[in-house]
Amino acid sequence: MENVTVSKLKPDMTFTGDLLVRTADRRTGKTGRDYLDFTLCDATGEINAKLWNVDGMNWMPVAGQVISVESGIESFNGRIQMRINRIRPATNPDMRLLVPSAPESPEAMRALIDETVASFESEDLRRLVLELIAMAGDRLNYFPAAQRMHHAEYAGLLHHTTGMLKMAEDVCRRYPFLNRDLLLAGVIVHDLCKTEEMQSDAFGSVSDYTADGILIGHLVRGVAWVEEAARKTGVTGEIVLLMQHMMLSHHGEPAFGSPKLPMFPEAEALHWIDSLDARMNEMQTIQERTPAGAFSERIAYLDDRRMYHPRFPAPDQP
């Protein structure tokens, strides 16, 4: 029964599989016996669960932990509930089944980045970029790209970055006067400092911005990181300045956090690809929750516009 998702559980089913613990409490029942009360979830929804027999249990599941359960599904007061029979810490759980996640695995996405860096003609640029990736460290594997709006999901930062990488390859092919090394390097590093800007748990869920994020921000922090990476790798000269400018200008204008406008074509293209990838992700999400032929509510972060979900290519009337 491992393929059943939480959203599809019904009374009298059994469920065996991994779930994420949202809340876990030890309580005392009316009969005076202790039991464990959980909220458990996967990427499709959440369910209340009880473990009635806690005698001899020598560990306590905590919020944020993934557990493996064998259980039955019951109906209680009109709502379904999980009665846990066996429970243990999960081994090697698949995050993408448990929380909103990028469609590819972090490993696969990092592999694309690694291949791209390996293909650079410029040795200096390769060393700079590898150093910057190393500075972000393991956080890169699970960080989202934002607290809300686009790519707010497990590994969303890699999702956004690799989506941009593919688009950037296309843009380089269409406008061959662009320098591929420069544009792709900009794509890979442009949002790395989001790992300094936000506090994310291991599931890509952001609780708040950091002091560094509020007082400095990921664009300017990115400039300082490039400085540091250049020092560590011994790379000097124009390429360092170019990478710093791409970090700084990728939001495109002062009102959105870039004190400098993009001033060479690859910086401009980076800004454009960043915006497009974010915008398409946002619009796909809105379209998926708006019926065909209908308008969404006003969307504040899209300049307050309403989005229409065309029926086309279906016929006009449902």
Added chain:
Amino acid sequence: MENVTVSKLKPDMTFTGDLLVRTADRRTGKTGRDYLDFTLCDATGEINAKLWNVDGMNWMPVAGQVISVESGIESFNGRIQMRINRIRPATNPDMRLLVPSAPESPEAMRALIDETVASFESEDLRRLVLELIAMAGDRLNYFPAAQRMHHAEYAGLLHHTTGMLKMAEDVCRRYPFLNRDLLLAGVIVHDLCKTEEMQSDAFGSVSDYTADGILIGHLVRGVAWVEEAARKTGVTGEIVLLMQHMMLSHHGEPAFGSPKLPMFPEAEALHWIDSLDARMNEMQTIQERTPAGAFSERIAYLDDRRMYHPRFPAPDQP
């Protein structure tokens, strides 16, 4: 010697080939004999030319005409001058050698558009788009995309449109939730009414805007054209509205002429692709005239920024 361009002419060379007449005047020399004084040009530059023997010449070249000449090059007062020996109207001249031009021929670019339309899954959309192309007529073959800035060149409108078409195919592949028919149709028609907005000569040089362009503009005129095309083809329903909205919203915001923001994903993508293609064309032009390692002057239509031409991947110091 047909491959010599005007920019490379030097004294004592001969030149045989086609040139465009910018000015043509019949004058009387100091000896009392009439001669013809021309300014002639190709895409690389212009030159003064004289035809001293006009006896028995039974036609008069006029500005805007292409002529075929056999001539010698002389030095006069420190500037080179062409002495024309034989002259006749050109037969089947290649416009792209004579004025700034799109890199591909109009025929080749129109073929790409035709293939794209032929590939549409929606018969209604195909009929609408073909009708709209027909409404633009032959002007589509030589019109520029703008009076200044991007794609201000012979067949620049086709250049811009087909550049966008290629990019749009990439975008559809990267964001498969987009409807390819809809986006590509939007690309093909979005600027067709520039042929109503500006007055262009047959070489793609714009002298002024039309009354229709100033009072209505190509976006709103485009909406009226779609209405007309729908009536002629009998296409009805949502697809007509979608195409009108793409026409109207492709400049992205009221301040740039779109009273409505793009409200479905393909309309948004159209706006982004339009902006990118225009921007890349502008920046390439600026980069080509700015030495590596230097900054351009402030560019008014790029929000007054200066553009930098990176030396990279060349070494830092020249």
Added chain:
Amino acid sequence: MENVTVSKLKPDMTFTGDLLVRTADRRTGKTGRDYLDFTLCDATGEINAKLWNVDGMNWMPVAGQVISVESGIESFNGRIQMRINRIRPATNPDMRLLVPSAPESPEAMRALIDETVASFESEDLRRLVLELIAMAGDRLNYFPAAQRMHHAEYAGLLHHTTGMLKMAEDVCRRYPFLNRDLLLAGVIVHDLCKTEEMQSDAFGSVSDYTADGILIGHLVRGVAWVEEAARKTGVTGEIVLLMQHMMLSHHGEPAFGSPKLPMFPEAEALHWIDSLDARMNEMQTIQERTPAGAFSERIAYLDDRRMYHPRFPAPDQP
């Protein structure tokens, strides 16, 4: 008792007259007998009503219908209630008594428009305008001018249009260099496409905007209508372009939906007269609900200002 309005009903009165059905439900009473429960209204308010004896009733009143009733007024749980004795569909009800309405009848207002069109010196303009009025059809008789704010009432669109017509005659007299035909034609047609922009019931109450209204809007739709009207009437030339420009520019600036600013004096005057008539209607409404000597709350659609109701010419202190 026909002159009694709903707002003035009191226990033990009788009421005979026409009312609009807001809601109508067949219910079963505690005794097991069916009865009809209504919300009925006129322009001054609404009242709950019961029809206890439904036996042999072979029709069912529905929301939006006008009915003629004979009834008594009772007090129930501290609120007044209507007990209906006789009920039938109303014949030829006067809408202006039933919902907020323009002060003049649609017929009278249309007569003013007809006279104005008949007085045009330009035959072309007369044909264009008559065709456009015909395209709006019967909706013109009951449509409001807006969902909220100004002239949100039965026949409010005619109210707004004829108010502007009178003002425009004055403006023409004061600034005789203006062309009367052109300005008055612009006034008559400028908001006709609001009938495409909003969904109104027959009482001038708007439930929502249409897809056409959201994606295109009444200004640009108006341009397309003029194109269509010109085709149908065979009118060609500058006058078509002038009418399209007045349609498009009457909101005065891009931020309010006009991608083109008014570019001839009559277009400018149209914009000003439109603004004044809307503004005076809004301010009169606010003044009527604000006591003399007091300020209103902040009004969002008046740039967040508070309005003052002067005591003048009354003495300062009440």
Added chain:
Amino acid sequence: MENVTVSKLKPDMTFTGDLLVRTADRRTGKTGRDYLDFTLCDATGEINAKLWNVDGMNWMPVAGQVISVESGIESFNGRIQMRINRIRPATNPDMRLLVPSAPESPEAMRALIDETVASFESEDLRRLVLELIAMAGDRLNYFPAAQRMHHAEYAGLLHHTTGMLKMAEDVCRRYPFLNRDLLLAGVIVHDLCKTEEMQSDAFGSVSDYTADGILIGHLVRGVAWVEEAARKTGVTGEIVLLMQHMMLSHHGEPAFGSPKLPMFPEAEALHWIDSLDARMNEMQTIQERTPAGAFSERIAYLDDRRMYHPRFPAPDQP
């Protein structure tokens, strides 16, 4: 020959009439004899003039003076020149023939204002307004309404004010909830402090703004004037505040000098009538110098738009 204007003078004509002295210089001719050299003008143009015989002349015309001349017209070096035979100071010259002027006489315009004030129902308001008019004094007779743009002419301030008065009467009739006394009083006084804001000569030509105009401006100075007028007349209470608010808010928004938006309907109407009258005057001037069927240049003070002069009701093609 008194009806000939300067713009129509031709060689061998004689001219007898009044002209305004723009410049006047005593010079010494080649023969050693002194002569007077003038630039003289009327409302249609200017001409160079010489008075060769200055012996026994016991007065010297100065710039800004109006003189009566008898003269002949000659041609000199291809330009016409006036040879003055007799000259004397003009008695009771008609300013409107000599400089750009309001179409009505100052006396006639002031009479309209006086009648309007006399018709006020409110005695307090009449006294306030009369006091304010008195504070402006004789300057009101010749002041223009602006240095450039609208009503920059002799008595232009009265022209603007009386044009608004007529329009305001219409507005009161169309929107009868407005208080006529209040609106008309506002119209009469709204620009009186332009006489403190600018330095005008007696012909309504403004050389510069005053220190008061630059540091305070006519709106706020108007508030202080109302305070002063109230003190002098003993008028107190709400009406003083209302008049001050109309003074302050008549430019409609902070960006145009009004720190307060109009907050009662008459203040709003005043702003609207002021704007319309100024705008119509500007547009009429532009239209008069733009050929039918053509566009003007971009007009900076009309938000950079170009104005179109319609051919309508004339046929399309000239």
Added chain:
Amino acid sequence: MENVTVSKLKPDMTFTGDLLVRTADRRTGKTGRDYLDFTLCDATGEINAKLWNVDGMNWMPVAGQVISVESGIESFNGRIQMRINRIRPATNPDMRLLVPSAPESPEAMRALIDETVASFESEDLRRLVLELIAMAGDRLNYFPAAQRMHHAEYAGLLHHTTGMLKMAEDVCRRYPFLNRDLLLAGVIVHDLCKTEEMQSDAFGSVSDYTADGILIGHLVRGVAWVEEAARKTGVTGEIVLLMQHMMLSHHGEPAFGSPKLPMFPEAEALHWIDSLDARMNEMQTIQERTPAGAFSERIAYLDDRRMYHPRFPAPDQP
């Protein structure tokens, strides 16, 4: 026990001292006996109080009155309550203990202003300023500087003014080309008309803006006051204009209520000092309620920024 503040009261304490009456009601208890129910406060908080024995009491305390009480503190339903034993009107209460107040007494602050005025070199300026202070009258002693935000406290207007005076002395010393008389005079009078703009009770608590405040505002009212003061004192000339300009321009730009920008250095300095003093007061308040190392919520009147309370110079980690 007079030193105990309301915020520190605990059950079984006694309290003797002055308190401000926020609400006062006569009620009938369950036993049928009347009692008085109060909300009483000092600057630190408020408490419910009862006076059970009202027989023979020949006066009734009212909201806004200061009373002297002898009382005991009790616990009732988990909240503390005051049981009043003796009550009488307070004699000469110290406002600063009862409401949020400026740190210095009004008398001390007015003395600083008086000394400053006495030190002016310009006799004209001294007379003007003294007259303006007199026009504000006693309200100056208790008025706050604002309804909310900065210096919203008893005598806050004096607090703000004297804070600015001290800073202005420093600025004059640092930039000696500034005229000290002019700048200090500007500081003293710049906000005097806030006493006309708002309705404050005697404790510096503002209930609303006045009609004068909404329709005219304290900047423009200030200009009229200077005019009046000049008339009364007989001061004329440039100094009157300078003072009016400082009144009018001290908010620095049209969007904040100044139709004129500061146009001489002392006017500019006045604007800056005003802004700094207000801003520092606001920020100090925010910092005091934000823990070290934490961020405040977004502050609307600080352009929506969050404020950080540094731990420095304390060590980083608590």
Added chain:
Amino acid sequence: MENVTVSKLKPDMTFTGDLLVRTADRRTGKTGRDYLDFTLCDATGEINAKLWNVDGMNWMPVAGQVISVESGIESFNGRIQMRINRIRPATNPDMRLLVPSAPESPEAMRALIDETVASFESEDLRRLVLELIAMAGDRLNYFPAAQRMHHAEYAGLLHHTTGMLKMAEDVCRRYPFLNRDLLLAGVIVHDLCKTEEMQSDAFGSVSDYTADGILIGHLVRGVAWVEEAARKTGVTGEIVLLMQHMMLSHHGEPAFGSPKLPMFPEAEALHWIDSLDARMNEMQTIQERTPAGAFSERIAYLDDRRMYHPRFPAPDQP
């Protein structure tokens, strides 16, 4: 005669002293003999100079060099000219006499900074600031604060910084909740990276911005410098972040280059002091060249306002 300045030279004077070479050319006179032609200047103006006898001269003065001359002053074609008798490289010239300069010597200003740093209570902050000063190096001694506008002079950066330091001490005294160390440290370092942003010669004259200045700017470069200084000094923790934020936010808003608004009180105060010092310097300069009682032209960098130079405390009329 060493005290004579260039602006006071007259024919037949002699001049002995140091001058700065603006241009220096070796030319051949009409007689065939070579001579040297110079433009020489001091802080008050410039003069053409000739050295006729160049035989045996074994060095050539160059632009930017300071020379010591003995010379006579002559009149030639109505303009004065210097005839040089003896010339040698200057030894230890006083820059402040030769170009527009800060009123104090660089040494004196650096001493103030050094004393201030020495007075810090925080050892960490002292080490950070000293390292940052060291990174700016000797350029700090002569750099101006700007290319134009405020403190565009020799050692103008020190002038601006020390002016702010004094003001900041006052601000700390007036608002004692501010941390003195933090604010003064911010003042000292805030503009240090202007030495990276502009190219200045040794006289404080800026020819252009650097690539670093255009692509990154002194605010963001300052953040990177603080990072570097922290690494070198081993300082860590909140203080590093605070200094980086002050660097980044000191222009106060995104439109002026600060992507983050000041978020703690010392950062806000730094911004205010920076603006005031710049503004006062600009206004003093304008006032010095505007006669009392007159207005300046419109000043673009002061939001296009005109500045008034008050006559006060002098009597009104000159």
